[in-house]
Amino acid sequence: DGGITQSPKYLFRKEGQNVTLSCEQNLNHDAMYWYRQDPGQGLRLIYYSQIVNDFQKGDIAEGYSVSREKKESFPLTVTSAQKNPTAFYLCASSIGQTYTGELFFGEGSRLTVL
């Protein structure tokens, strides 16, 4: 079955450590996205990529980095520069410039900083 796989589902990190969240899709979608979700704040866009080897900052990119070396993969690194990294991270993909702009989401990764 096609879909988006995020790993790990739960992750604990000590302050000052970088961590990388994995996102893989087998939907053959061109565009991929990373959102951060905090209680009561909805989904906020961190980074997005519309094509391999290209990505753009979203609304809250500071303290995060991404790469898009393969169409299927869009890993997110949460760096030590991110001041409040504890959150639920959602990866999504879309066909690209679809009429509806429908996003397909992974099951998320919950990061907790100890």
Next chain:
Amino acid sequence: GQSLEQPSEVTAVEGAIVQINCTYQTSGFYGLSWYQQHDGGAPTFLSYNALDGLEETGRFSSFLSRSDSYGYLLLQELQMKDSASYFCAVRDRGGSYIPTFGRGTSLIVHP
């Protein structure tokens, strides 16, 4: 910039009809979407409106009025499994087709 307003919580009983409103302020507008998210899970796409009017998909309907910058999601014949968060999202970045999400409405369905 852009902003979306929706109620933080709505409660209803099984079998009832509930309406979740969404008002938006954006510099551009290319469509309004609705997503459902159960606790700890992935958001799933429900509907999309680019033009004024009502779109119906089974028990769920979505409405848009572009002149009022307003839309709503209508859920009929509520079931316990409909208890979830519902997000409206607007596409206001024309070239990138990326939606901006509201803060979500928690729907609680009581027996």
